[in-house]
Amino acid sequence: MNDSQATTPAAAEALPERRRGAAHALQAMGAIVMRELLKFSRQYGRLVSALVRPLLWLAVFAAGFRNVFGVAIAPPYDTYIPYDVYIAPGLVGMVLLFNGMQSSLAMVYDREMGLMRLLLTAPLPRPWILLSKLLATAVLSLAQAAAFVAVAALLGTALPVFGPQTPQVLLAAVCSALMLGALGLLLSVHIRQLENFAGTMNFVIFPMYFMSTALYPLWKLQESGAEWVWQIARFNPFTHAVEWMRFALYGQDPGLSPWIVVGTLVVCFVLASWGYDPQRGFGALAKRPGGAAS
Template sequence: MTRAGRHGDIGHAIQALRAIVTRELLKFWQQKARLVSALVRPVLWLAVFAAGFRNVFGVAIIEPYDTYIPYDVYIAPGLIGMVLLFNGMQSSLAMVYDREMGLMRLLLTAPLPRWWLLLSKMFATALLSLVQVLAFVAVAAMLGTTLPMAPLALLHALFATLASALMLASLGLLLSVYVRQLENFAGTMNFVIFPMYFLSTALYPLWKLEESGATWVYRVAQFNPFTHAVEWIRFALYDKDPGSAPMVVLGTLLVCFMLACRGYDPQRGFGGLTQRGAA
Protein backbone atom coordinates (compact mmCIF):
# COMPACT_ATOMS: atom_id res chain seq x y z
CA MET A 1 0.00 0.00 0.00
CA THR A 2 1.32 3.45 -0.90
CA ARG A 3 1.87 6.19 1.66
CA ALA A 4 -0.98 8.20 0.12
CA GLY A 5 -3.24 5.16 0.48
CA ARG A 6 -2.32 4.73 4.14
CA HIS A 7 -2.95 8.42 4.82
CA GLY A 8 -6.30 8.13 3.05
CA ASP A 9 -7.30 5.15 5.19
CA ILE A 10 -6.32 6.99 8.39
CA GLY A 11 -8.22 10.08 7.29
CA HIS A 12 -11.27 7.95 6.47
CA ALA A 13 -11.09 6.27 9.90
CA ILE A 14 -10.84 9.63 11.71
CA GLN A 15 -13.72 10.99 9.65
CA ALA A 16 -15.85 7.98 10.65
CA LEU A 17 -14.94 8.49 14.32
CA ARG A 18 -15.89 12.16 14.11
CA ALA A 19 -19.18 11.35 12.35
CA ILE A 20 -20.20 8.76 14.96
CA VAL A 21 -19.27 11.00 17.90
CA THR A 22 -21.03 14.00 16.31
CA ARG A 23 -24.18 11.95 15.72
CA GLU A 24 -24.29 10.85 19.37
CA LEU A 25 -23.65 14.38 20.65
CA LEU A 26 -26.34 15.87 18.41
CA LYS A 27 -28.80 13.19 19.44
CA PHE A 28 -28.00 13.91 23.09
CA TRP A 29 -28.40 17.67 22.51
CA GLN A 30 -31.82 17.13 20.95
CA GLN A 31 -32.91 15.01 23.93
CA LYS A 32 -32.42 17.54 26.72
CA ALA A 33 -34.64 15.52 29.03
CA ARG A 34 -31.97 12.81 28.86
CA LEU A 35 -29.50 15.00 30.75
CA VAL A 36 -32.11 15.85 33.36
CA SER A 37 -33.02 12.18 33.85
CA ALA A 38 -29.32 11.27 34.10
CA LEU A 39 -28.84 13.83 36.89
CA VAL A 40 -32.03 13.20 38.87
CA ARG A 41 -30.91 9.79 40.19
CA PRO A 42 -27.47 10.73 41.60
CA VAL A 43 -28.64 14.16 42.80
CA LEU A 44 -31.55 12.53 44.64
CA TRP A 45 -29.13 10.16 46.36
CA LEU A 46 -26.84 13.04 47.23
CA ALA A 47 -29.52 15.42 48.47
CA VAL A 48 -31.80 12.94 50.25
CA PHE A 49 -30.02 9.68 50.99
CA ALA A 50 -26.69 11.23 52.01
CA ALA A 51 -28.44 13.87 54.11
CA GLY A 52 -30.57 11.29 55.88
CA PHE A 53 -27.65 9.02 56.70
CA ARG A 54 -25.02 11.69 57.32
CA ASN A 55 -24.90 10.93 61.06
CA VAL A 56 -25.60 7.20 60.76
CA PHE A 57 -22.66 6.18 58.61
CA GLY A 58 -19.47 7.60 59.99
CA VAL A 59 -16.49 7.34 57.66
CA ALA A 60 -13.27 6.74 59.55
CA ILE A 61 -9.85 8.06 58.62
CA ILE A 62 -8.85 5.52 55.99
CA GLU A 63 -7.07 5.84 52.66
CA PRO A 64 -7.33 8.02 50.66
CA TYR A 65 -8.62 10.41 53.34
CA ASP A 66 -6.39 12.26 55.79
CA THR A 67 -9.24 13.25 58.12
CA TYR A 68 -12.87 12.43 58.89
CA ILE A 69 -15.20 13.29 56.02
CA PRO A 70 -18.99 13.70 55.72
CA TYR A 71 -20.91 10.91 54.08
CA ASP A 72 -21.89 12.96 51.02
CA VAL A 73 -18.21 13.50 50.20
CA TYR A 74 -17.58 9.76 50.50
CA ILE A 75 -20.37 8.72 48.13
CA ALA A 76 -19.64 11.44 45.53
CA PRO A 77 -17.18 9.21 43.57
CA GLY A 78 -19.73 6.40 43.77
CA LEU A 79 -22.40 8.67 42.33
CA ILE A 80 -20.02 9.64 39.54
CA GLY A 81 -19.71 5.91 38.92
CA MET A 82 -23.51 5.68 38.92
CA VAL A 83 -23.68 8.23 36.10
CA LEU A 84 -21.09 6.27 34.12
CA LEU A 85 -22.79 2.94 34.79
CA PHE A 86 -26.29 3.99 33.76
CA ASN A 87 -25.09 5.81 30.64
CA GLY A 88 -23.00 2.79 29.63
CA MET A 89 -26.05 0.55 30.00
CA GLN A 90 -28.25 3.07 28.19
CA SER A 91 -25.83 2.87 25.27
CA SER A 92 -26.52 -0.87 25.23
CA LEU A 93 -30.25 -0.12 24.95
CA ALA A 94 -29.58 2.35 22.12
CA MET A 95 -27.53 -0.23 20.22
CA VAL A 96 -30.26 -2.85 20.59
CA TYR A 97 -32.73 -0.30 19.20
CA ASP A 98 -30.37 0.55 16.32
CA ARG A 99 -30.00 -3.15 15.59
CA GLU A 100 -33.76 -3.68 15.47
CA MET A 101 -34.13 -0.66 13.15
CA GLY A 102 -31.32 -1.91 10.90
CA LEU A 103 -29.00 1.02 11.65
CA MET A 104 -26.28 -1.19 13.19
CA ARG A 105 -26.14 -3.41 10.13
CA LEU A 106 -25.80 -0.31 7.95
CA LEU A 107 -23.00 1.02 10.16
CA LEU A 108 -21.10 -2.26 10.27
CA THR A 109 -21.11 -2.58 6.48
CA ALA A 110 -18.97 0.57 6.19
CA PRO A 111 -15.58 -0.08 4.52
CA LEU A 112 -13.67 0.16 7.78
CA PRO A 113 -12.47 -2.43 10.31
CA ARG A 114 -15.36 -3.56 12.46
CA TRP A 115 -13.34 -3.06 15.66
CA TRP A 116 -12.76 0.60 14.74
CA LEU A 117 -16.48 1.24 14.25
CA LEU A 118 -17.28 -0.38 17.60
CA LEU A 119 -14.45 1.56 19.25
CA SER A 120 -15.91 4.78 17.83
CA LYS A 121 -19.33 3.94 19.30
CA MET A 122 -17.68 3.16 22.64
CA PHE A 123 -15.71 6.41 22.63
CA ALA A 124 -18.86 8.40 21.84
CA THR A 125 -20.61 6.76 24.81
CA ALA A 126 -17.67 7.56 27.11
CA LEU A 127 -17.63 11.17 25.94
CA LEU A 128 -21.34 11.54 26.73
CA SER A 129 -20.68 10.01 30.15
CA LEU A 130 -18.02 12.65 30.84
CA VAL A 131 -20.43 15.44 29.90
CA GLN A 132 -22.99 14.07 32.34
CA VAL A 133 -20.38 13.65 35.08
CA LEU A 134 -19.25 17.27 34.73
CA ALA A 135 -22.87 18.40 34.99
CA PHE A 136 -23.35 16.26 38.11
CA VAL A 137 -20.19 17.60 39.77
CA ALA A 138 -21.40 21.15 39.12
CA VAL A 139 -24.80 20.39 40.70
CA ALA A 140 -23.12 18.63 43.64
CA ALA A 141 -20.96 21.71 44.24
CA MET A 142 -24.10 23.89 44.31
CA LEU A 143 -25.54 21.51 46.92
CA GLY A 144 -22.44 21.97 49.09
CA THR A 145 -20.51 18.77 48.29
CA THR A 146 -17.01 19.97 47.53
CA LEU A 147 -14.35 17.72 46.02
CA PRO A 148 -10.56 18.31 45.95
CA MET A 149 -9.46 20.73 43.25
CA ALA A 150 -5.69 20.19 43.02
CA PRO A 151 -4.74 20.41 39.30
CA LEU A 152 -2.73 17.17 39.10
CA ALA A 153 -5.34 15.28 41.10
CA LEU A 154 -8.10 16.56 38.82
CA LEU A 155 -6.19 15.43 35.73
CA HIS A 156 -5.70 12.00 37.28
CA ALA A 157 -9.38 11.85 38.26
CA LEU A 158 -10.40 12.89 34.73
CA PHE A 159 -8.30 10.09 33.24
CA ALA A 160 -9.69 7.59 35.76
CA THR A 161 -13.24 8.71 34.94
CA LEU A 162 -12.60 8.39 31.20
CA ALA A 163 -11.09 4.91 31.61
CA SER A 164 -14.03 3.84 33.79
CA ALA A 165 -16.49 5.28 31.27
CA LEU A 166 -14.79 3.30 28.49
CA MET A 167 -14.89 0.13 30.61
CA LEU A 168 -18.62 0.47 31.27
CA ALA A 169 -19.25 1.43 27.65
CA SER A 170 -17.45 -1.74 26.56
CA LEU A 171 -19.63 -3.74 28.96
CA GLY A 172 -22.70 -2.11 27.42
CA LEU A 173 -21.34 -2.98 23.98
CA LEU A 174 -20.93 -6.60 25.05
CA LEU A 175 -24.42 -6.76 26.53
CA SER A 176 -25.93 -5.41 23.32
CA VAL A 177 -24.73 -8.59 21.61
CA TYR A 178 -26.85 -10.78 23.86
CA VAL A 179 -29.85 -8.53 24.57
CA ARG A 180 -31.83 -9.40 21.46
CA GLN A 181 -34.95 -7.28 22.03
CA LEU A 182 -35.77 -4.02 23.81
CA GLU A 183 -38.23 -5.87 26.06
CA ASN A 184 -35.35 -7.86 27.56
CA PHE A 185 -33.53 -4.75 28.75
CA ALA A 186 -35.40 -4.76 32.09
CA GLY A 187 -33.57 -7.98 32.90
CA THR A 188 -30.30 -6.21 32.27
CA MET A 189 -31.27 -3.61 34.88
CA ASN A 190 -32.02 -6.28 37.46
CA PHE A 191 -29.12 -8.64 36.84
CA VAL A 192 -26.30 -6.28 35.81
CA ILE A 193 -26.74 -2.65 36.85
CA PHE A 194 -28.12 -3.00 40.37
CA PRO A 195 -25.80 -5.85 41.50
CA MET A 196 -22.75 -4.03 40.11
CA TYR A 197 -23.69 -0.84 41.93
CA PHE A 198 -24.85 -2.15 45.29
CA LEU A 199 -22.13 -4.82 45.54
CA SER A 200 -19.38 -2.21 45.38
CA THR A 201 -17.80 0.53 47.47
CA ALA A 202 -20.00 3.22 45.94
CA LEU A 203 -22.09 3.58 49.11
CA TYR A 204 -19.96 2.03 51.87
CA PRO A 205 -16.28 1.14 52.34
CA LEU A 206 -15.14 -2.47 52.15
CA TRP A 207 -13.99 -2.56 55.77
CA LYS A 208 -17.55 -1.79 56.93
CA LEU A 209 -18.85 -4.77 54.96
CA GLU A 210 -16.25 -7.04 56.53
CA GLU A 211 -16.81 -5.59 60.00
CA SER A 212 -20.58 -6.08 59.80
CA GLY A 213 -20.18 -9.77 58.96
CA ALA A 214 -21.40 -9.51 55.36
CA THR A 215 -18.54 -11.72 54.19
CA TRP A 216 -20.01 -12.82 50.89
CA VAL A 217 -20.91 -9.23 49.95
CA TYR A 218 -17.36 -8.21 50.89
CA ARG A 219 -15.86 -10.93 48.67
CA VAL A 220 -18.10 -10.14 45.70
CA ALA A 221 -17.35 -6.41 46.03
CA GLN A 222 -13.62 -7.17 45.94
CA PHE A 223 -13.98 -8.86 42.54
CA ASN A 224 -16.50 -6.39 41.14
CA PRO A 225 -14.77 -4.27 38.43
CA PHE A 226 -17.13 -1.40 39.24
CA THR A 227 -15.63 -1.30 42.75
CA HIS A 228 -12.19 -0.76 41.24
CA ALA A 229 -13.54 1.97 38.93
CA VAL A 230 -15.03 3.86 41.89
CA GLU A 231 -11.89 3.38 44.00
CA TRP A 232 -9.65 4.60 41.18
CA ILE A 233 -11.72 7.79 40.87
CA ARG A 234 -11.82 8.21 44.66
CA PHE A 235 -8.05 7.80 45.13
CA ALA A 236 -7.28 9.95 42.07
CA LEU A 237 -9.26 12.86 43.51
CA TYR A 238 -6.95 12.85 46.53
CA ASP A 239 -3.82 12.21 44.45
CA LYS A 240 -3.20 8.86 46.16
CA ASP A 241 -1.96 5.57 44.72
CA PRO A 242 -5.00 3.56 43.55
CA GLY A 243 -3.13 0.26 43.74
CA SER A 244 -4.33 -2.42 41.33
CA ALA A 245 -7.56 -0.59 40.41
CA PRO A 246 -6.27 0.80 37.07
CA MET A 247 -5.11 -2.67 35.95
CA VAL A 248 -8.52 -4.18 36.79
CA VAL A 249 -10.42 -1.40 34.99
CA LEU A 250 -8.22 -1.45 31.90
CA GLY A 251 -8.12 -5.26 31.85
CA THR A 252 -11.94 -5.45 32.03
CA LEU A 253 -12.16 -2.83 29.29
CA LEU A 254 -9.92 -4.87 27.00
CA VAL A 255 -11.67 -8.20 27.67
CA CYS A 256 -15.19 -6.80 27.22
CA PHE A 257 -14.22 -4.98 24.02
CA MET A 258 -12.58 -8.07 22.52
CA LEU A 259 -15.61 -10.22 23.37
CA ALA A 260 -17.93 -7.58 21.91
CA CYS A 261 -15.92 -7.48 18.68
CA ARG A 262 -16.16 -11.26 18.51
CA GLY A 263 -19.90 -11.10 19.17
CA TYR A 264 -20.44 -8.57 16.39
CA ASP A 265 -18.59 -10.78 13.91
CA PRO A 266 -21.26 -12.03 11.46
CA GLN A 267 -19.49 -15.40 11.25
CA ARG A 268 -19.62 -15.89 15.03
CA GLY A 269 -22.17 -13.89 16.93
CA PHE A 270 -23.92 -10.85 15.56
CA GLY A 271 -25.21 -12.33 12.33
CA GLY A 272 -26.53 -15.45 14.03
CA LEU A 273 -28.20 -13.45 16.76
CA THR A 274 -29.86 -11.18 14.23
CA GLN A 275 -31.16 -14.10 12.22
CA ARG A 276 -32.51 -15.86 15.31
CA GLY A 277 -34.10 -12.62 16.56
CA ALA A 278 -35.81 -12.09 13.22
CA ALA A 279 -37.02 -15.72 13.04
Protein backbone atom coordinates (compact mmCIF):
# COMPACT_ATOMS: atom_id res chain seq x y z
CA MET A 1 0.00 0.00 0.00
CA ASN A 2 2.82 2.38 0.93
CA ASP A 3 4.66 1.56 -2.31
CA SER A 4 1.53 2.32 -4.28
CA GLN A 5 1.11 5.66 -2.54
CA ALA A 6 4.76 6.50 -3.19
CA THR A 7 4.47 5.95 -6.95
CA THR A 8 1.13 7.73 -7.34
CA PRO A 9 2.56 11.30 -7.47
CA ALA A 10 5.07 10.31 -10.17
CA ALA A 11 2.32 8.67 -12.19
CA ALA A 12 0.13 11.71 -11.71
CA GLU A 13 2.90 13.95 -13.06
CA ALA A 14 3.59 11.65 -16.02
CA LEU A 15 -0.06 11.56 -17.13
CA PRO A 16 -0.32 15.29 -18.03
CA GLU A 17 3.06 15.01 -19.74
CA ARG A 18 1.80 12.17 -21.93
CA ARG A 19 -1.35 14.12 -22.69
CA ARG A 20 0.69 17.15 -23.72
CA GLY A 21 2.86 14.92 -25.90
CA ALA A 22 -0.18 13.38 -27.61
CA ALA A 23 -1.75 16.81 -28.11
CA HIS A 24 1.51 18.09 -29.62
CA ALA A 25 1.71 15.10 -31.98
CA LEU A 26 -1.89 15.58 -33.13
CA GLN A 27 -1.31 19.31 -33.57
CA ALA A 28 1.75 18.59 -35.73
CA MET A 29 -0.23 16.10 -37.83
CA GLY A 30 -3.01 18.65 -38.32
CA ALA A 31 -0.47 21.30 -39.34
CA ILE A 32 1.14 19.01 -41.93
CA VAL A 33 -2.23 18.01 -43.40
CA MET A 34 -3.41 21.63 -43.47
CA ARG A 35 -0.18 22.73 -45.17
CA GLU A 36 -0.74 20.22 -47.97
CA LEU A 37 -4.40 21.23 -48.35
CA LEU A 38 -3.54 24.93 -48.52
CA LYS A 39 -0.79 24.25 -51.03
CA PHE A 40 -3.18 22.20 -53.14
CA SER A 41 -5.86 24.93 -52.98
CA ARG A 42 -3.45 27.30 -54.72
CA GLN A 43 -2.61 24.79 -57.47
CA TYR A 44 -5.74 24.95 -59.62
CA GLY A 45 -4.03 23.21 -62.53
CA ARG A 46 -3.32 20.18 -60.35
CA LEU A 47 -7.01 19.49 -59.77
CA VAL A 48 -7.85 20.09 -63.43
CA SER A 49 -5.11 17.74 -64.62
CA ALA A 50 -6.17 15.12 -62.08
CA LEU A 51 -9.71 15.18 -63.50
CA VAL A 52 -8.96 15.58 -67.21
CA ARG A 53 -6.99 12.35 -67.47
CA PRO A 54 -9.67 9.92 -66.16
CA LEU A 55 -12.53 11.88 -67.73
CA LEU A 56 -10.82 11.64 -71.10
CA TRP A 57 -10.61 7.87 -70.69
CA LEU A 58 -14.24 7.77 -69.60
CA ALA A 59 -15.51 9.86 -72.50
CA VAL A 60 -13.28 8.56 -75.31
CA PHE A 61 -11.84 5.17 -74.44
CA ALA A 62 -15.05 3.80 -72.96
CA ALA A 63 -17.02 4.91 -76.01
CA GLY A 64 -14.92 2.71 -78.29
CA PHE A 65 -15.30 -0.39 -76.11
CA ARG A 66 -18.83 0.08 -74.81
CA ASN A 67 -19.93 -3.43 -75.80
CA VAL A 68 -16.88 -5.29 -74.52
CA PHE A 69 -19.02 -7.21 -72.02
CA GLY A 70 -21.13 -9.06 -74.54
CA VAL A 71 -19.62 -12.46 -73.69
CA ALA A 72 -20.23 -13.17 -70.03
CA ILE A 73 -21.42 -11.68 -66.77
CA ALA A 74 -18.77 -11.55 -64.06
CA PRO A 75 -19.04 -10.68 -60.34
CA PRO A 76 -19.84 -8.29 -58.78
CA TYR A 77 -22.30 -7.62 -61.61
CA ASP A 78 -25.42 -9.71 -62.04
CA THR A 79 -26.33 -8.34 -65.44
CA TYR A 80 -24.70 -6.91 -68.56
CA ILE A 81 -23.20 -3.47 -67.97
CA PRO A 82 -21.79 -0.73 -70.21
CA TYR A 83 -18.02 -0.53 -70.37
CA ASP A 84 -17.95 2.93 -68.82
CA VAL A 85 -19.63 1.53 -65.69
CA TYR A 86 -16.98 -1.18 -65.47
CA ILE A 87 -13.93 1.08 -65.81
CA ALA A 88 -15.26 3.83 -63.52
CA PRO A 89 -13.82 2.20 -60.33
CA GLY A 90 -10.56 1.70 -62.22
CA LEU A 91 -10.52 5.39 -63.10
CA VAL A 92 -11.09 6.25 -59.45
CA GLY A 93 -8.04 4.07 -58.80
CA MET A 94 -6.19 6.04 -61.49
CA VAL A 95 -6.88 9.27 -59.59
CA LEU A 96 -5.60 7.73 -56.36
CA LEU A 97 -2.56 6.24 -58.10
CA PHE A 98 -1.47 9.43 -59.83
CA ASN A 99 -1.91 11.55 -56.73
CA GLY A 100 0.06 9.02 -54.68
CA MET A 101 2.89 9.30 -57.18
CA GLN A 102 2.51 13.09 -57.24
CA SER A 103 3.09 13.07 -53.49
CA SER A 104 6.35 11.25 -54.16
CA LEU A 105 7.41 14.11 -56.43
CA ALA A 106 6.47 16.63 -53.73
CA MET A 107 8.60 14.74 -51.20
CA VAL A 108 11.60 14.78 -53.54
CA TYR A 109 11.11 18.50 -54.18
CA ASP A 110 10.84 19.30 -50.46
CA ARG A 111 13.96 17.24 -49.87
CA GLU A 112 15.96 19.13 -52.50
CA MET A 113 14.74 22.48 -51.15
CA GLY A 114 15.67 21.50 -47.59
CA LEU A 115 12.10 21.58 -46.25
CA MET A 116 11.97 17.85 -45.67
CA ARG A 117 15.21 17.93 -43.70
CA LEU A 118 13.75 20.54 -41.34
CA LEU A 119 10.55 18.54 -40.96
CA LEU A 120 12.37 15.30 -40.17
CA THR A 121 14.42 17.00 -37.45
CA ALA A 122 11.25 18.01 -35.57
CA PRO A 123 11.04 16.65 -32.00
CA LEU A 124 8.60 13.93 -33.03
CA PRO A 125 9.06 10.29 -34.02
CA ARG A 126 9.99 10.08 -37.68
CA PRO A 127 7.28 7.47 -38.46
CA TRP A 128 4.69 9.88 -37.04
CA ILE A 129 5.86 12.65 -39.37
CA LEU A 130 5.77 10.28 -42.33
CA LEU A 131 2.32 9.07 -41.27
CA SER A 132 1.18 12.70 -41.23
CA LYS A 133 2.48 13.19 -44.78
CA LEU A 134 0.77 9.96 -45.81
CA LEU A 135 -2.53 11.08 -44.27
CA ALA A 136 -2.29 14.41 -46.12
CA THR A 137 -1.72 12.55 -49.38
CA ALA A 138 -4.73 10.31 -48.74
CA VAL A 139 -6.99 13.29 -47.97
CA LEU A 140 -6.00 14.98 -51.24
CA SER A 141 -6.45 11.72 -53.17
CA LEU A 142 -9.93 11.17 -51.77
CA ALA A 143 -10.95 14.77 -52.49
CA GLN A 144 -9.89 14.40 -56.12
CA ALA A 145 -11.60 11.01 -56.39
CA ALA A 146 -14.83 12.49 -55.02
CA ALA A 147 -14.63 15.30 -57.58
CA PHE A 148 -14.15 12.75 -60.37
CA VAL A 149 -17.13 10.67 -59.22
CA ALA A 150 -19.30 13.80 -59.17
CA VAL A 151 -18.25 14.91 -62.68
CA ALA A 152 -18.62 11.35 -64.03
CA ALA A 153 -22.19 11.27 -62.69
CA LEU A 154 -22.92 14.51 -64.56
CA LEU A 155 -21.62 12.83 -67.73
CA GLY A 156 -24.00 9.91 -67.24
CA THR A 157 -21.78 7.35 -65.45
CA ALA A 158 -23.18 7.23 -61.93
CA LEU A 159 -21.63 4.88 -59.39
CA PRO A 160 -23.74 3.37 -56.58
CA VAL A 161 -21.80 5.17 -53.86
CA PHE A 162 -24.69 6.00 -51.54
CA GLY A 163 -26.67 3.30 -49.77
CA PRO A 164 -26.09 0.51 -47.25
CA GLN A 165 -22.74 -0.16 -48.95
CA THR A 166 -21.41 3.38 -48.35
CA PRO A 167 -19.24 2.44 -45.30
CA GLN A 168 -17.65 -0.36 -47.33
CA VAL A 169 -16.97 2.00 -50.23
CA LEU A 170 -15.39 4.60 -47.94
CA LEU A 171 -13.22 1.99 -46.21
CA ALA A 172 -12.04 0.60 -49.54
CA ALA A 173 -11.27 4.07 -50.94
CA VAL A 174 -9.44 5.22 -47.80
CA CYS A 175 -7.29 2.08 -47.56
CA SER A 176 -6.51 2.21 -51.30
CA ALA A 177 -5.51 5.88 -51.07
CA LEU A 178 -3.29 5.13 -48.08
CA MET A 179 -1.69 2.15 -49.83
CA LEU A 180 -0.84 4.09 -52.99
CA GLY A 181 0.36 7.04 -50.91
CA ALA A 182 2.62 4.68 -48.94
CA LEU A 183 3.99 3.34 -52.21
CA GLY A 184 4.78 6.90 -53.30
CA LEU A 185 6.41 7.51 -49.93
CA LEU A 186 8.60 4.45 -50.41
CA LEU A 187 9.58 5.52 -53.92
CA SER A 188 10.59 8.96 -52.67
CA VAL A 189 13.28 7.28 -50.59
CA HIS A 190 15.01 6.01 -53.71
CA ILE A 191 14.45 8.95 -56.09
CA ARG A 192 17.43 11.19 -55.40
CA GLN A 193 16.74 14.04 -57.83
CA LEU A 194 13.74 15.54 -59.59
CA GLU A 195 15.28 14.71 -62.96
CA ASN A 196 14.97 11.00 -62.17
CA PHE A 197 11.30 11.21 -61.26
CA ALA A 198 9.75 10.87 -64.72
CA GLY A 199 11.75 7.78 -65.64
CA THR A 200 11.00 6.07 -62.35
CA MET A 201 7.30 6.81 -62.60
CA ASN A 202 7.12 5.31 -66.09
CA PHE A 203 8.27 2.02 -64.59
CA VAL A 204 5.68 2.22 -61.80
CA ILE A 205 2.48 3.98 -62.88
CA PHE A 206 1.91 2.48 -66.31
CA PRO A 207 2.73 -1.16 -65.46
CA MET A 208 0.62 -0.99 -62.30
CA TYR A 209 -2.33 0.52 -64.14
CA PHE A 210 -2.36 -1.41 -67.39
CA MET A 211 -1.47 -4.77 -65.80
CA SER A 212 -4.50 -4.68 -63.54
CA THR A 213 -8.27 -5.04 -63.71
CA ALA A 214 -8.81 -1.30 -64.06
CA LEU A 215 -9.63 -1.62 -67.79
CA TYR A 216 -10.53 -5.28 -68.25
CA PRO A 217 -11.45 -8.20 -65.96
CA LEU A 218 -9.06 -11.00 -65.13
CA TRP A 219 -11.09 -13.55 -67.05
CA LYS A 220 -10.63 -11.50 -70.23
CA LEU A 221 -6.85 -11.62 -69.79
CA GLN A 222 -6.90 -15.35 -69.19
CA GLU A 223 -9.30 -15.94 -72.06
CA SER A 224 -7.10 -14.00 -74.46
CA GLY A 225 -4.13 -16.28 -73.73
CA ALA A 226 -1.97 -13.53 -72.18
CA GLU A 227 -0.91 -15.83 -69.35
CA TRP A 228 2.00 -13.75 -68.07
CA VAL A 229 -0.08 -10.55 -68.03
CA TRP A 230 -2.83 -12.42 -66.20
CA GLN A 231 -0.39 -13.67 -63.58
CA ILE A 232 1.07 -10.20 -63.02
CA ALA A 233 -2.42 -8.69 -62.76
CA ARG A 234 -3.41 -11.31 -60.18
CA PHE A 235 -0.58 -10.28 -57.84
CA ASN A 236 -0.66 -6.56 -58.61
CA PRO A 237 -1.74 -4.73 -55.42
CA PHE A 238 -3.41 -2.06 -57.56
CA THR A 239 -5.67 -4.79 -58.97
CA HIS A 240 -6.85 -5.61 -55.48
CA ALA A 241 -7.39 -1.94 -54.63
CA VAL A 242 -9.63 -1.56 -57.69
CA GLU A 243 -11.43 -4.85 -57.05
CA TRP A 244 -12.08 -3.95 -53.42
CA MET A 245 -13.69 -0.67 -54.47
CA ARG A 246 -15.59 -2.36 -57.30
CA PHE A 247 -17.05 -5.10 -55.08
CA ALA A 248 -17.76 -2.63 -52.27
CA LEU A 249 -19.90 -0.52 -54.60
CA TYR A 250 -22.26 -3.46 -54.97
CA GLY A 251 -22.02 -4.65 -51.37
CA GLN A 252 -20.33 -7.93 -52.27
CA ASP A 253 -17.49 -9.83 -50.66
CA PRO A 254 -14.13 -8.70 -52.15
CA GLY A 255 -12.34 -11.86 -51.03
CA LEU A 256 -8.67 -11.43 -50.15
CA SER A 257 -8.34 -7.97 -51.71
CA PRO A 258 -8.69 -6.00 -48.42
CA TRP A 259 -5.96 -8.09 -46.79
CA ILE A 260 -3.60 -7.58 -49.72
CA VAL A 261 -4.24 -3.83 -49.82
CA VAL A 262 -3.74 -3.39 -46.07
CA GLY A 263 -0.72 -5.70 -46.08
CA THR A 264 0.89 -3.74 -48.92
CA LEU A 265 0.14 -0.50 -47.07
CA VAL A 266 1.87 -1.71 -43.90
CA VAL A 267 4.89 -3.12 -45.75
CA CYS A 268 5.41 0.03 -47.85
CA PHE A 269 5.07 2.33 -44.85
CA VAL A 270 7.45 0.28 -42.70
CA LEU A 271 10.04 0.19 -45.50
CA ALA A 272 9.64 3.93 -46.10
CA SER A 273 10.12 4.65 -42.38
CA TRP A 274 13.22 2.46 -42.42
CA GLY A 275 14.47 4.18 -45.57
CA TYR A 276 14.10 7.65 -44.05
CA ASP A 277 16.20 6.61 -41.07
CA PRO A 278 19.19 9.00 -40.80
CA GLN A 279 21.65 6.10 -40.95
CA ARG A 280 20.07 4.30 -43.92
CA GLY A 281 17.88 6.38 -46.21
CA PHE A 282 17.76 10.09 -46.92
CA GLY A 283 19.77 11.06 -43.87
CA ALA A 284 22.70 8.97 -45.04
CA LEU A 285 23.02 11.00 -48.26
CA ALA A 286 24.90 13.73 -46.49
CA LYS A 287 27.53 11.22 -45.40
CA ARG A 288 28.26 10.08 -48.93
CA PRO A 289 30.75 11.81 -51.20
CA GLY A 290 28.85 14.58 -52.93
CA GLY A 291 25.69 13.65 -50.98
CA ALA A 292 25.09 17.15 -49.71
CA ALA A 293 25.02 18.50 -53.24
CA SER A 294 22.51 15.91 -54.43
